[in-house]
Amino acid sequence: xxxxxxxxxxxxxxxxxxxxxxxxxxxxxxxxxxxxxxxxxxxxxxxxxxxxxxxxxxxxxxxxxxxxxxxxxxxxxxxxxxxxxxxxxxxxxxxxxxxxxxxxxxxxxxxxxxxxxxxxxxxxxxxxxxxxxxxxxxxxxxxxxxxxxxxxxxxxxxxxxxxxxxxxxxxxxxxxxxxxxxxxxxxxxxxxxxxxxxxxxxxxxxxxxxxxxxxxxxxxxxxxxxxxxxxxxxxxxxxxxxxxxxxxxxxxxxxxxxxxxxxxxxxxxxxxxxxxxxxxxxxxxxxxxxxxxxxxxxxxxxxxxxxxxxxxxxxxxxxxxxxxxxxx
Numbered sequence: 001x002x003x004x005x006x007x008x009x010x011x012x013x014x015x016x017x018x019x020x021x022x023x024x025x026x027x028x029x030x031x032x033x034x035x036x037x038x039x040x041x042x043x044x045x046x047x048x049x050x051x052x053x054x055x056x057x058x059x060x061x062x063x064x065x066x067x068x069x070x071x072x073x074x075x076x077x078x079x080x081x082x083x084x085x086x087x088x089x090x091x092x093x094x095x096x097x098x099x100x101x102x103x104x105x106x107x108x109x110x111x112x113x114x115x116x117x118x119x120x121x122x123x124x125x126x127x128x129x130x131x132x133x134x135x136x137x138x139x140x141x142x143x144x145x146x147x148x149x150x151x152x153x154x155x156x157x158x159x160x161x162x163x164x165x166x167x168x169x170x171x172x173x174x175x176x177x178x179x180x181x182x183x184x185x186x187x188x189x190x191x192x193x194x195x196x197x198x199x200x201x202x203x204x205x206x207x208x209x210x211x212x213x214x215x216x217x218x219x220x221x222x223x224x225x226x227x228x229x230x231x232x233x234x235x236x237x238x239x240x241x242x243x244x245x246x247x248x249x250x251x252x253x254x255x256x257x258x259x260x261x262x263x264x265x266x267x268x269x270x271x272x273x274x275x276x277x278x279x280x281x282x283x284x285x286x287x288x289x290x291x292x293x294x295x296x297x298x299x300x301x302x303x304x305x306x307x308x309x310x311x312x313x314x315x316x317x318x319x320x321x322x323x324x325x326x327x328x
């Protein structure tokens with residue numbers, strides 16, 4: 001009997017150790033704008049790789065469309081599961097504030113990316129400043145057009161905060177420095193969908209004979225606008241620029257359909273999500289001079305909860321193949 005008790009006690013201790021070890025592994029869910037597109041596929045790779053490295057059970061949730069309500073539902077599900085950290089790339093900051101507050105009230109850490117105006121977060125991080133990113137594209141567009149003309153701006157939607165901040169910066173730069181390059185319309189919220197971008201671009205090409213360029217902020221915008229330019233045989237006459245997945249746009253770049261753009265590495269952003277989430281769970285402070293892998297030495301803003309860096313990659317015919325080879 002004594003021997004049996006000893007065996008049972010040993011098993012109980014072993015199970016207790018296993019349970020404690022499991023409890024030490026933080027859980028994290030990252031809700032992105034939309035699933036199944038190359039940009040967020042690459043981000044998912046980064047999330048999984050970094051999760052394995054740091055011992056974080058990290059997963060990505062990609063809604064079937066860029067609908068803020070679907071993001072809210074996904075975050076509600078993560079709250080119900082009791083994850084330690086929620087990450088989000090918002091489609092609509094205002095729509096997410098109540099559910100993110102609910103998450104924080106439940107003791108869940110919240111990390112955002114592309115959400116510089118969010119209030120209910122522990123930290124939001126960016127791999128590009130909004131002004132620098134927008135102006136870089138505006139300068140490149142002016143260089144490609146090389147004179148007067150008209151251009152159109154696409155964003156993921158009219159409620160995606162960062163896309164609109166980029167658009168604001170680009171439009172302001174062109175108004176001040178190249179007033180002969182005129183904006184047509186306001187901006188079009190189609191750049192997270194290839195078909196919508198293509199259709200809108202076709203309509204704009206037909207309506208504006210002096211159209212010389214598209215600035216498309218949203219990974220599917222340059223692809224759709226590029227296809228429209230190609231269909232209308234306007235390659236070289238109408239320049240398409242913006243961030244896109246190099247693997248998806250590789251051929252369009254080499255065919256001269258997409259003139260170029262800037263981006264950051266979405267896989268690296270996925271890794272940063274997990275790194276920052278793990279730091280929060282561990283109670284590590286993020287202060288001036290903190291070194292964060294993927295961001296470098298940071299200068300966080302404790303008031304806005306933003307960590308903004310500039311880690312831009314230029315995408316053109318000389319770099320697109322190497323970036324595509326990375327799985328981007």
